[in-house]
Amino acid sequence: MTPPTFAPRTGAGRLPADVYVLAVISFFVAVGFGVVIPVLPVFARSFGVGQVETGFVVSAFAVMRLVTSPFTGRMIGRAGERTVLAVGILIVAASSAAMGAAQSYEQLLLFRAAGGIGSSMFTVSAMTLLIRSVPDSHRGRATGTFQTGFLIGNMAGPALGGLLAAVSIRAPFYFYAATLVAAALVGLLRLRGPRPTTDPDGAPGTARSDSRPFRQILADSRYQAALVCNFANGWSSLGIRSSLTPVLVVEVLHRDPVWTGLAIAVASVVQTVALRPAGRFVDRVGRRPAMIAGSIIAAVAMLAVAFVPDIWTLILVLCVNALAVSLMGTAPAATVGDIAGPRSGTPVAVFSMASDTGQILGPVLAGVIADRAGIPFAYVTATLLMGLAALASVRMPRRTPTAPPKETVR
Template sequence: MTWLPFRRTGGAGAVSRPPREPLGREVLVLGGVAFFVMLGFGVVIPVLPVYVRSFGVGYLEVGAVVSVFALMRLIANPFVGALVDRIGERVVLASGIGIVAVSSALVGLAADYPQLLLLRGAGGIGSAMFSVAAMTLLLRTTPPHRRGRSVGFYQGGFLVGGMAGPAVGGLLATVSLTAPFFFYAATLTVAGALGLIMLRGTRVTSSTEEQPPAEPFRIVLRDRRYQAALLANFASGWASMGVRGALVPVLVVESLHREASWTGVAFAIAAVAQTLALAPAGRFVDSIGRRPAMLVAFPVAALALLAMPFVGELWILIVVLCVYGVAAAFLGTAPAAAVGDAAGGRGGRAVAVFQATADLGAIVGPLVAGALLDAFSFPAAFGSAVVLMLLVPILAARMPKEVRGAL
């Protein structure tokens, strides 16, 4: 797909920047849906391990409840992609949110551990349905020159909801350990209703911005843009969950000798930095290109990860996490926009496989990083993510250059 974020107008090679267009209704609605989904998810996460322990099980069983959600997302993703292509994004999105809402309410009523594990797995399937349908709809209804901004706004909904969720969850936990699960079900109900009502009659693009039809998946899979996006998403999942999410808390306690609560403070500050960077990242991805964003952002993120195990002060770690957060704003927007460019109009299967790579990285990453930490050291564990992050620019350099006018 060729796209022109800048146009030549007038004589003598004059260059004009196209006027800033507002984000479409679908993008605004999906950003709101993402906020309510992540708000509820953030409410549940802090109390989930404690709630699982109340069933008299060990820490292995606690980990299984956390992992089964991601595992079922991974397993369900390819089937969800085909379902989206068959019956449409809006129905799959609302159905997925409904499944997560019902399963979350039932988690609060679970009688024993097996029920709890089964219900969390069902929630993972619903989460896959929502996330694949939402991203497919976002890419389908957004013209190429607005995809970066649109993805950034959508991810911003997740980040803001994720920042607010834990604070609300802490308050609800003082009521009871089950209250957050019912609150989660309520926020999901709001998100599902918002999607069903506000996304009715979604359009693709205006007649002057027609997108090409969806490419067959076998063709998309051979596209260098899509290949780079798959590796980018896998590396991001590995780095964010396998290294940053799993090892930074251990680093704060065991190397910096600080209370575990400081991890939450550091992550919150970094999340704010990432949220603030999303809008500029989206504009960069749309105006300069997906390829330049990936060529620059992934090495910056790799350097930040490489520095983390060597910091000796908490404030330095927070600065490094903020650098990673700013880079992560590009890591999320550029590959997703590249998927939309490669897949064309309706590409549910392409989006599903793309999102499955992040889930795979989030599952395998913590295991490999933890094993490397046990066998070697923090630098070796963080290095596993650094290697992946540095492989992305190599593949991104093979992407076709976006055509644009001179700046």
Template sequence: MTVGLKAWVRRRVTVPRDVIVLGIIAFCVAVGFGVVVPVLPVFAKSFEVTNFQVAMVVSAFAFLRLLTSPLCGRISDWLGERATLAVGIFIVAASSVVAGLSTSYLMLLLSRGLGGIGSAMFTVSAMTLLLKSAPPAMRGRAAGFFQSGFLIGGMTGPAIGGLLTHIALTAPFFFYAATLAVAGTVGLLLLSRPDRSVDTKSHAAVLPMRTVAADPRYQAAVVSNLAQGWNNFGVRNALIPILVVESLHRNPAETGYAFAIAAIVQTLALGPVGKFVDSVGRKPAMISGGILGALVMLAVPLVPNFWLLVVVLCLGGVAAAALGTAPAASVGDAAGARSGTPVAVFSMASDLGAIVGPLVAGLLADTVSMTVGFAVGAALFALGALVSVRMPSGVPNAKSPAPTPTEPPTTQLANPEDLK
């Protein structure tokens, strides 16, 4: 019976063990983050500060994360990805405890900034581990599985947070710390320990950043990730709630319902999209995802009713699924398994978009129109699709040897039929 169960699992689990562990860690991290985010502005406001100071608390996490990311590749090379991931998670856990114990606004602000440093360490090391764990022919599905952990956790977290606030306003911070402690422990116990002999060989194959940066696959991935951060992590969250209330005259809570439905669609799309990325190629996924994303951003401010907005956001979820898997896989294709610094720059592109995007879109919405604010985001999506046209077609040949420092990154591609 046990043998039969193991065989059944092997037939259905199509990603390596470490990818599954990383997906579980992503779920734990996202649940806790989702619990804290709705409560954080209210808790900051309890210190009798201005709205701008409240915004500073929210932005401190992303700002310090952006500043720290360039160093995370070297930290990861020094400590190892597994240790860097655990240390980063435990830093965020400690910062969450300090935030929950904060007795002043400054204490809360500093604790959130410290959390951003740990988050950068976790994000870069987790993505590097993901690309190292999955072979080229499986990177799209691996990225999709990892994204699923974040999405499902992000949908679960706010509901739990609402219940915890009935206990105390600071209870979500301690719950977040607990979920992070679980995530860090899971990483230390279940992620594979590095094989020193293999690690030494792979370290010798690290490509210079200038070589990776010149690769069309990496360039397209970075531009697409900038557009993803700008729109899906920035403009969408900043302007759509206003659009729902002021233009569609709906209850603010309905924005959450629309986002939740779109997130479910995105989660369901990740599996098929990941398979498409690994079988047909990164290039068509990034081009179609960029075009669809651009059309969605142009359509959002023009929709005449709430339910059509939900449909448009669901299409945006499909685009986000494509741009959450194909660019990550492309980074691995261009940089190879040991890709700490390229992954850090790739992550920074999304963070930069998430910070700058809402500011630019909000300014344009105030001074010109809401439509123009969304149109700039659409232009970035379109730029990502345009840059992706320069990428080679097909998928990387899983049998191709790893590049060495004296060789340029391989562009040998396999026919999708060879992977079946």
């Protein structure tokens, strides 16, 4: 079967309204998530458990996301993206409210794990809807816009969580539930679903229907590269960076933990600013160059983090890595959309599982390596995986999308 080609841009060159609605929804989800994360370990410890049990509470969410993702694609096929998205968000809302009312560690663990089911439903349905809502030549910008909502929410959430925790350790969980209900309402009221696109001549057309069997998608070198990139990104940027950088700052650079938050916050700002330009690069220059460049830059940055001499160099290196992550966050997702076509629930679910697996395995295995061989060797694992992602991206066919007219770029 001939691989799907890049679709032409719509006449006006604007992103569909659903993309911005999804960005708003992602902001609500992320700000609530950011509110809860700083207080969750403290709340778990209040039940008299140790660090291992606390770790189970933190990881249960991601584990359930991973376990339930394969079934989400089927749900989307039967109920539609908008319904699955709203139900998934409401499940996480109920989970968060129940966590706030938990009276034992066992209840907290159970409710936290249940939230991962809803999170899987939201993540896969939102990405599937995003893919279906835009033609191929808009997909990089659409993904960047969607992820910008997450990043802004992630930056605002922890600070707000600290203020709410001063009122009550349970207050952030109820606030998270409220933001999720708001996100679900926005989805139900404002999302309209994929609409007709236009053909090359500008005449109204129908949404693409060239869906491919998943076994063919899985055999596609582009999809394989997207999976490797997402796994490597989950392992390094979302896993190792979050678990080892705080230790690096305190034990190697001998700085107060507050510097960890500052370094990551500055890098997050850089990534947020870079997402839209990265999306344009992905749409104009191509997925393959973006994935190769992002993988190589991230590989070098992750290795450099392990050997930084001071906190200011660390901040600089993390900012460079943020530029790579902006490419790694947009190009692989756009690639999946190019390959999968409109019925992309299962391919998107497997793609999401790749990142979740990296986030789960990365901190654990890197922690073992750090304990036995030292922190630098733990960061080397991220460098090796990013190198593997670059090699997988090189195997992709050389295909360049048609550049859109400059005056239509928004």
